[in-house]
Amino acid sequence: MEKFEILESGMVPLTIENVDTDQIIPARFLKATDRKGFGENLFRDWRFTNDNQAKDFVLNNNAYSGKILVAGNNFGCGSSREHAAWALADYGFRVVVSSFFADIFKGNALNNGILPIQVSPNELQAIFTAIDSNPSTQAKVDLETQQFRIDEAGIAISFEINAYKKMCMINGYDDIDYLLSQKEAIIAFEQNRS
């Protein structure tokens, strides 16, 4: 996994609430057997018509760009498909900001080097307003100090992240390596219970 320390980037505002993973990546694109190329179909049915014409959707708006997606409340609900996180990462997002994340999505994001930043509903509104008044405004995310800032708009937010997950993101560690290092304890657990 790619390490995450500091990110400075523009933002893409997606004001819709309850964005489910079926919208992030529709089921018909789940037939791949590897992790690559999902970015192309990120938000497919909101981005394109059936004959591949661009729709009026924020990802098609050149005014906005960057590695930070700012989304409405309850982002990532529904299906557990990790393809949603793969699609966001493949498209180039490293951070998703929302006032609420669905559990499974949050875990999937962290396992793919995407940092989910949960802010309060008021803070989310302030961020949307800041992007609205200057679409190319820059945000700075510092994982070490757990700070999200938009200096131009005077926004400075401290966000929470589990200490273990933070350590993994900063060092680029995967959970699987940690679990493999615990094999002996796991085998002992199995023997104790039978």
Next chain:
Amino acid sequence: MKKTLFDKVWDSHVVSSVENGPDILYIDKHLIHEVTSPQAFNVLEEKEIPLFRPNQVVATADHNVPTENQHLPIQDALSRKQVTQLSKNCEEYGVTLYGLGHPYQGIVHVIGPELGVTQPGMTMVCGDSHTSTHGAFGTIAFGIGTSQVAQVFASQCVLVAKPKSMRVTVSGDLHPDVQPKDVVLYIIAKLGTDAGTGYFVEFAGSVFEQMSMEGRMTVCNMSIEMGARGGMIAPDQTTFDYVSGREFAPKGEALDQKIAYWKTLPTDDGASFDLEHHFDASDIRPMITYGTNPGMGIKISETIPESDDASFIKSLHYMGLKAGSSLLHMPISHVFIGSCTNSRIEDFRAAAQYVSGKQKSPDVSALIVPGSQQVAKQIVAEGLDRVFEEAGFVLRQPGCSACLAMNDDKIPAEAYCVSTSNRNFEGRQGQGARTLLASPVTAAAAAVAGKIVDVSQQ
């Protein structure tokens, strides 16, 4: 200390806890299917590590499979590749596969319980959010992402922080026309789609105590639709009777010992939950959804609420529906009875009982898709196939089918489909399709009438 059902099962599966971090939770059973497992097998290959406990993994092909001509090769090349890949992976890593053509094949959350793989007090995971279904047995069961599927392959464990606990109690008597699906749609409509995020839910109270295992599975299945990681119901005699005698269930003395243990699992009197909700069963009526998330549900007799929220307006626009209007008597063109929510024998019995002696409307195409080969066999054994066929319903072979439209069973754009599945998201049943979630009886009634009807008013 007084413990909840959830605490008892969780605590007995913690290998250790990471300091300031998640628990290492031991997993008893790992279910896999073709869509969310290939990339996890790739991880084993890349890292050159073995699958740690192949005997604790059970695989089936369900999401992509066609529901016609299952004896022929799958026509869609990508679906065929995914299903073939699953067979190859299972063979290479020594995993039991109930693939196409096997008498045990079916939707992963239908076959686990019916084979007795699912048992009280276990921990179970699957790369699928509706793994919550298995909680009906007093099992901690939850959906995981593919990275975690790889972790379970490698270590038979997941790293996960212990969720908070919530109890949803529904007591009193249900109206005779109310189905388990109505109960869960009611709860989600009341609490909202994010109410359960961060929680594991226990469903308690007389309504669930009196419910069949099939009904309990329908309820726990949809706990993810209120955002919860999973739902659970305390195991009782109904549970023990269901599990006893199933293929992989313990037998004889082993079973007696297990039952004695399972009896210790229910929540202790006085144990506390982080959050409690109470509902009165008599307030519940047949339900239907009108929007694009499962929380947007009403009693069929009610009108669609009004709201100036932008996401709400967008949702109604997609559905082609108006705030303040009623769904009653609205024409529909498709009916789907199936999915891991409502594709067990009891669901088809309830639908067939309603349909018997009636004809479906000529304007409706009505699809019946059993959850498993065993359910399909039972449908024939009980003669329900004739009831459906005489009424003009189409009976298909088992799979996820129109629940997520990864195969050919798609609902056309803008068509209204009364569906017994669990998600009414935009495009879930096909691009542009408009899904109205309801119980099997409400769906059957809509197929007969060609429009939405309130079965409690008939």
